[in-house]
Structures are given as C-alpha cells and as structure tokens.
Amino acid sequence: MPFSKHSIRLISRGDERKFRYLMEFISDDLLLFAMGFIRKKEIAEEIVSDVFVKIWETRYSLTEIDNLKAYLFVCVKNLCISHIRKNRKEKLISLDGLNDFLVPVVECPESKYIDAEKLNEIYNAIEQLPPKCKMVFSLAKFNGLKYKEIAEVMEISEKTVNNHLVFALKKLSESLGIRKKKLQKYAPMKQVVLFSF
Amino acid sequence: MRKKDKLYELLAKELNSTLTPEEKALLNDILAGNEPENEQINTLWDFWNKAYPQHFSHSVTARTEKKLGFTDSANSFTRSEFVYKIAAGVLLLLSLGLSGLLFLKNQNSPSLKEYHCNTREVKQFELSDGTKIWLNGGSYILAVEPFSGESRNVKLYGEAYFEVAPNAEMPFIVETPHLKTKVLGTAFNISSWPNSKVQEIELYEGKVKLEADENRGNETFLTPGQRARFNAENGDFQITEHGKSTAAAWRNGILNFYNEELFSIVLQLERKFETRVLVSDSEAGKLRFTAEFSDEPLEKILRLLSEAKTFDYTVTNQGVLIRSAK
Numbered sequence: 088m089p090f091s092k093h094s095i096r097l098i099s100r101g102d103e104r105k106f107r108y109l110m111e112f113i114s115d116d117l118l119l120f121a122m123g124f125i126r127k128k129e130i131a132e133e134i135v136s137d138v139f140v141k142i143w144e145t146r147y148s149l150t151e152i153d154n155l156k157a158y159l160f161v162c163v164k165n166l167c168i169s170h171i172r173k174n175r176k177e178k179l180i181s182l183d184g185l186n187d188f189l190v191p192v193v194e195c196p197e198s199k200y201i202d203a204e205k206l207n208e209i210y211n212a213i214e215q216l217p218p219k220c221k222m223v224f225s226l227a228k229f230n231g232l233k234y235k236e237i238a239e240v241m242e243i244s245e246k247t248v249n250n251h252l253v254f255a256l257k258k259l260s261e262s263l264g265i266r267k268k269k270l271q272k273y274a275p276m277k278q279v280v281l282f283s284f
Numbered sequence: 285m286r287k288k289d290k291l292y293e294l295l296a297k298e299l300n301s302t303l304t305p306e307e308k309a310l311l312n313d314i315l316a317g318n319e320p321e322n323e324q325i326n327t328l329w330d331f332w333n334k335a336y337p338q339h340f341s342h343s344v345t346a347r348t349e350k351k352l353g354f355t356d357s358a359n360s361f362t363r364s365e366f367v368y369k370i371a372a373g374v375l376l377l378l379s380l381g382l383s384g385l386l387f388l389k390n391q392n393s394p395s396l397k398e399y400h401c402n403t404r405e406v407k408q409f410e411l412s413d414g415t416k417i418w419l420n421g422g423s424y425i426l427a428v429e430p431f432s433g434e435s436r437n438v439k440l441y442g443e444a445y446f447e448v449a450p451n452a453e454m455p456f457i458v459e460t461p462h463l464k465t466k467v468l469g470t471a472f473n474i475s476s477w478p479n480s481k482v483q484e485i486e487l488y489e490g491k492v493k494l495e496a497d498e499n500r501g502n503e504t505f506l507t508p509g510q511r512a513r514f515n516a517e518n519g520d521f522q523i524t525e526h527g528k529s530t531a532a533a534w535r536n537g538i539l540n541f542y543n544e545e546l547f548s549i550v551l552q553l554e555r556k557f558e559t560r561v562l563v564s565d566s567e568a569g570k571l572r573f574t575a576e577f578s579d580e581p582l583e584k585i586l587r588l589l590s591e592a593k594t595f596d597y598t599v600t601n602q603g604v605l606i607r608s609a610k
Contacts, residue, residue: 132344263328
C-alpha cells in the first residue's frame, strides 16, 4: 500500500520507485480536488506537481507526518488558495472567502434506481449546495476521505464535517423527492388534456 | 422529524464507512420501515457507490519527474509519445490521410494504467487485450497498455479474478510479491493481501504455471479445481482442491470457505467488515470450516461458526477476540 508506514519510510530514504507509485496512486484524486478550486487543468496539474516536488524535497521529514494522505490534500488546498489570491490581488482569502467549489462531472452505469435523468438531477442538486458543503461532499464521495481527514484538510471539526454531509444528503434526497411529487401532480393533467381533444 | 435527521446522519456515516454494527442495524430497521424517503435513499446509495468522475488523463507524474530529473522507464514512455506527436505533426503537413492514420497510432502508444477499487466495492473492467478483471475492495492493478513484447504483464496488489483473453503467442503474467502466475487463456482468482504471508491462487479453467522469484527457483502447474497456497517466506507451494463451484463469489459480496482454517477465514472477515479480528491461540485458529455467507452481519457469522465447532469470541468496539473454548 502506497500510504503504509513501510512505503513512507522507503520514500523518506529516497526510493524513487515507491515515490512514483505514490504519485500514480493519489495524483488523480489530488488533481480532482485542485480542479475544484481552479478550473484550468494545466494550472491544477502544475499545482499538484509542485506539491509532489515539495514532498520529495522534504522527504527526510515525511515519517513525522501523522496522515500523509490528508497532508497532501492540505498542501494542494494551500497552493490553490495562494494561487487564487495572487490572481485576485486580494490579500486575505481563506476557505470562507471562497466563492465556489467545482464538482467533477460524473458518469454512472444505469441501475434500478439511477438513470441518466436522475444522475443529472443529483448533479444539479450538488451544484446548488453551498461551497463548503460541496467541498465536504466532494472529498467524502469522490476522494473517499474519512471524517477525520476532511476535518484536517478543511480546518473544521469532525462534527461540522458530519453536519455538512448530512445537510448535503438531505438536500439531494429532497430534490429527488420533489421530482416524484411533480410527476404525480402532472399525471392527471395529461388525462384531462387527452379528454378535451 | 427527529427520526428523519437520525436517518440522514446514519446514512452519511454508512457512506463514509464509519458505521458501527449497532448503528448499521438501526439504519436497516429504519429503511425496512417503508419510509417515504426510501426510494430517494436507494438512489443516493447507488449514486455514492457507482457514480465516478469521468476519467481523464493528465501529466502530473510526468511533470513532477521532469522537475525532479528522475530518469526511468516511465519517462521513456512520455518520450516515445513525444516522438510520435512530432512525426504526426510533420506528416500532417504532407498529407491529411496519412496523418489521420498516424494519429491512431499515437493514441496506441503504451502508457501505465492503474485500476483500483475502494474498500467495500467490487469493480469489473476490461484490459485492452479483452481480458476481463474483477477487483476486490482495496485492491489495485498496474499495467502498461497496450501490451507489447513477448508477454502481457500486470502487477496485482490485493485480490482479483481474471478471465484472460486467449493469445498463445503472448502469455499473460500476473506479478505479485515473489511470485509470477503465467497463463495462456484461463479463469482464475489470485488473493495476495499485504497483511497475509500466504498468497492463494484458485484455478477455474485452463492451466496456469506458478513461478516463485529467482532465488527460490520453485515452480508448479495448476489444473482446474485446484488451489495453490504460496508461502513467500519459504517459497513453498501447497496444492489442494478448492471445492468451489462458483468462481470468485466475492464478486457478488459472498464469502465462501471450503475446509479452510479459521486463521485464513478471519483475514477475509477483517477485510469485509473493516474491523480487527484476533485469534488468540492456534487451537482455535486451526479449526477448519466449510461455509457460505452472503449478507449476514459479522455477529451472526461468528455465532454460526462457533456453533458448528466450538470456540469463544468477544466483540468489542476495537474488534473481535477469538479463543478456544475452555
């Protein structure tokens, strides 16, 4: 496993193969997260790559990091925010000042409960969530981070992470429920139209 | 209203896989109660477990390696890609038709692909040669595709079931730590978990050759219905019948054991339920069981096993402790 203590120890001693393996394992996730902040793929790639360069250059102290995975996400977040800061020419931007977080486009095999229309509805409902809530949802769903890791990345408490996720799920569920009700309401209308012709 | 809040709280935890068995039972209770939200919840569940971001290629690794000045095989791939691109560009000026052809070639340049699967999931995919692979939770496979050279090599970490597309000229080789499994076209399951000293290969069709790494020099063949256990510490193969009629039942979330020691059963329970299961003495660990479980909770599995052959077990928040009955 790329995040095992053993692997990290090898990387800290300069094992290029293990390091490459770590990059291959986690770079998709980190890039997805970076692209939530920065829409341009080129720049996001550059930021994630800068994080890896920094990790390699400071590899001697890697073993002191408690959770390397969460740490990588923190680094990506910090670099993204400082990139936005530079471009916006504003002095202070924190997660609170963030206007939006972009959720990746998803695809899903059709199943009993999901078809293209429902997928689209869920996606739209995610888009409507407040930015931080979206970020929690995205980190939990798309990056598979645990509450504790999300809390570390976003500098909020685990309880708040939980609240965001519960709120998100409730909103998504509600939006799916609304459609069902609408369909039921419109059904008799169709019959009326049929009769009147 | 309170019940509804509790429902979403449990759901969030379940999706984040931090639900305790008691909470899971409570969630199932609420869902079984035919709430109006049930269908939405099922939809969300499916979305969470099956929807993934569209896959896109990127050059993060290549960029980083360039900045750090790493030189290795991975770099040569990007270089050959680069050469193809220049060639395509030149030919584009000469003839549109030719460049179209070369563009196809460019897309075929080999690159390292990774397939992985999160815990509590099973994923199926097809390699470029038509080989079908099912990955068990927490496993991954690395392959340089499309395959070129004398063999089709992939690296496996964890557990996977293979249905290899026949190609007599290019044997398919699965590399796991200290072991190579060579095949021409067959169906087989390999389980090679980092926390287990023993790797298992179960064959369902065709023939495979197992080769331990050089300094051991051991090799053996398997025929359908056989299982090999490979111990990386001494390089020994132990061959038995696997006795399973359905190939790699874990693909459907089923656990099945055929005359298997409790020691190896608990490793599978640990993975499936993401908990710690400790067997304190080998008297209990050496008990053998033949059983099949689908969605029974851990407690029920333990109860059934301990009724079949007596042992004691205690369930705590940290996990399960098993010891022989006194």
